[in-house]
Amino acid sequence: MRACKTLLAVLFIHAGISSSPSYAISAKILETDICVYGGTSAGVIAAYTAKKMGKKVLLIEPGRHLGGMSSGGLGYTDIGNKFVVTGLAKDFYRRIGSYYGKFEQWIFEPKVAESIFNDYVKAANLEVLFDNQLIKVKKKGNRINEITLEHSKEPEATIVRAKVFIDCTYEGDLMAGAGVSYIVGRESNSQYHETINGVQLMEGHQLPDSISPYVIPGNPGSGLLWGISKQKLNANGTGDKKVQAYNFRITLTNVPENRIPVTLPENYDPRKYELLLRIKERDPWKSLKDVFIWSLMPNGKTDINNKGGFSTDMIGMNWDYPEAGYEKRAKIWKEHEDYTKGFLYFIGNDPRIPLHIRTEMKQWGYPKDEYTDNNHWTPQLYVREARRMLGELVMTQHHCEGKELVSDGVGMAAYTMDSHNCDRLIADGMVKNEGNVEEGGFGPYPVSYRAIIPRQKEAVNLLVPVCLSASHIAYGSIRMEPVFMVLAQSSAVAACLAIDENAAVQQVDVKKIQTILLNDPLADGSTAEVIVDNEHNDLIDIQGEWEVKKRGGYGPSYLVHDKKNGSPGIVRFTPRIVKNGTYRIYTYFPKQKNSSPKAYFTIHDGAGSIEKSVDLSAVQIVGQTSGEWVSLGSYHLSAGKKSYVEVSTRNAGGVITADAVLFVPEK
Known part of the structure; x- marks a missing residue:
């Protein structure tokens, strides 16, 4: 039986979140108990949990794949402490382990992760709408009544009516469309009495001293090298709208029979990498690991991440992404893809790169058995941070460090307070990266239920476990895929209780959520470990x-x-x-x-x-x-x-x- 009731209607739809004009079309109407928007790892876990708890559920994914970053190349799991990975999040890594013949496994191939997320969907008989983007949210007072979706290829729109909505996107589009308060960028240190928020000029992932930012070294009149902004360096701790850099977690392979060569990509421009050449003139090449975190995955594959002062992070090129319409986001996304593919090609082919490095690079290529419907390239940009909700409680540096403790925890976090660089600019006449923070040294801490719900006056039937309520620097600790999954399961339990009790999500008894998570961590009635x-x-x-x-x-x-x-x-x-x-x-x-x-x-x-x-x-x-x-x-x-x-x-x-x-x- 279908989880949702389908009707037909004709209505006038305003573009809302998209940048396209208003138009009149026919639309089908789907009615459900719980609507989960965003097929990220969190989205799949939330939808699975709610369905196993007996609710009608609809999972909506704007793209074509499930799992978000967990199936999009981030196979070298950021954890902090396994203690915080509970419930179905733990079950996911156990299933990964089972695939590889182990109890648990935390490094894995993208295709394996995606197959497991698909298994959750099949096991729960979930209805999933792919290729559907949110274009409008309709509310009555502080209650979301319905959302309108636009399919990428079909002319007919879809209206979804639900009792409770869960926004599991990395961008927080449903939250924003519902008029819930949020912030983009970095708070000043003074706002929450923090010490490592706002502008931070630190040594981590930094450029060496004495690197000139100009096309002709030492000549300001020659203009700036690509990727260096004209922004002024503000005092440490200053708040702004800058967003930490995005990149792609790159899956390559060195297995010849599974390897596709890295060839000349679209829009290739070697001038984008001139700064790297200057860095390596000062600090000569030893290996590819000079400029990449080159983590090995099973079966000869990689999870490649940013490393050092110049790498895969496209610093300062994503500030508009969080609040952009779909067309502009697609443009920013493509610019990141062009930069990254160009970077790989540049290192493997440019004659200014030492021969031994080019030779090393050419041992690697795109895997034939990954992302087979996307030209073997990940369909997921690593959106490290976008909007952050201003909810009933804001998690801050003080919570991370254990100086403030919440009693309504519905998940835990433990990772270092981590921010990638937000800008590349001129400081004292030399080019510098700004925004990197890596501060740890604390144990697991609880994440408040009040941080995943909006203020009651803004929305009584919405939960936000991904773009949750946290300061920039606290979000840097919380924003790990296992934690998102844990908070998503908690959100689904809360949504079910809100429906059962005909209550606002703000009125749900947190102790009931905690008890359900403790006694039925896999949402299937099995005996808990x-x-x-x-x-x-x-x-x-x-x-x-x-x-x-x-x-x-x-x-x-x-x-x-x-x-x-x-x-x-x-x-x-x-x-x-x-x-x-x-x-x-x-x-x-x-x-x-x-x-x-x-x-x-x-x-x-x-x-x-x-x-x-x-x-x-x-x-x-x-x-x-x-x-x-x-x-x-x-x-x-x-x-x-x-x-x-x-x-x-x-x-x-x-x-x-x-x-x-x-x-x-x-x-």
Whole structure:
């Protein structure tokens, strides 16, 4: 049965968000409970959750693919701390792991990610509208009644009426069309009493000193090199409308039978890369990794990201994108594509590039088996930041650093407060990048429910888990794909509760959201896994001299013991098992210097004990992860607190860690 009721109507549609003129056409009307706009990773998870909770759901994607950046080349997952990845977001990375024969996996090929997002859609029997862009939002008071969509090829428009809407786009178009307050750019430090917002001239991803910005070095009359703005450098902490740079996360391959050569692209202009040549005159080439973060993916592929002062980021060329109409956005998008493809071609072919670098570049090409309907190029621009809602609460630097703590958390974040450069300009007569910030050193922190809902006076039936309410610098920490998925699942749960209770999203009881997420994290009624962390004081027993490490493990901390410096030690983890059954048990092994090559465990299943040794020297920790889960085997466990897992320092040949133990029910 179709999730939505279809009718026909003729109405007058105003362009609203698009830049095309008003026109009169026929339109079909779709009615649903929950409308999710944006088929990003967040959009798929939100729609899947709501459908599994028994609601009629319509998922709308302006493009042709699902998954956003997670299937668009960002295969080297930015995490911060796995502790924050919960529910269906965790399930996604488990499914990735299953594909590659592992428990979890955080680096992956784009086509694998997209296939998994498509699997969610199929499993929930979701209705998806592709190639549909929002052109109008209709409200009555503070309630969104309907939205109007325009198909890229069909003349008939579509009107969608829903009880609750969820905006999962990177741009926040539905939010903006609904008249919800938002900001683009950077706040001044003074606005929220922050220290690293606004203009920041730092050393990260910076150009070397003494690089002239002029076509003829030292001659202002010759004009500026391409990519250098005429903007004035304002004082640190000054707010403005500048947006951190976008780029493409590039998928290439060096597997000959799967490789398509990088050939001369459209609109190629080698003058765009003149600044790079000047940089490399000062700092000669060693390898491609001089100017790229060249992360390797499975099966001979890459996730290539920006690195250093001149790379794949098209700095200062995206400021108009967040609020632009579709035609202008397409133009900006194409300029980014031309720049990036041209950059790859330039490095592989320009005679001014050293031969050994050109040779290295030509070992790589576009993969035949990726993005097969888009000329093997990602269909997703990395829109790192666009609009940010001004909601019921604004997350700030103080929340990231733990100086302010919210009690209505519906997800967590942990990544460094990160901003790519926003401008490339002249400072003291030399060219400099401005806007890069990379400030971390804090643990996981909760993201408020009030940050994903608008002010009640503006919209009572809208949730915004992607363009959420956060300052520029706090958004830089929150804006990670796993976190977007977590917040999207929370949004879907809230939307369902709002419908069930006939309430505004602002009136939903957050404790109910938290309880549902805890008890049914996969939205399918299955038995939830149980985790015991070293910070669960009522579930662990510590014997011996263990040192608390605040960063680098699973969650806020982990324990380490160096037998040479203390008496023998034991840490016992006792789970609350809800249901009798077979559970696979895992222990988290963090990156740790001087680690013992082996660790010894005792697993008590409620009836007897089993001794287990684990070869830690064989554990490979890859990607941006703090560690890996290591299997201790499968055991039948009884309900209650009858079972436990102990890690001890006996026979230790180095440092022993005790962090977290996971109990996963086997189906």
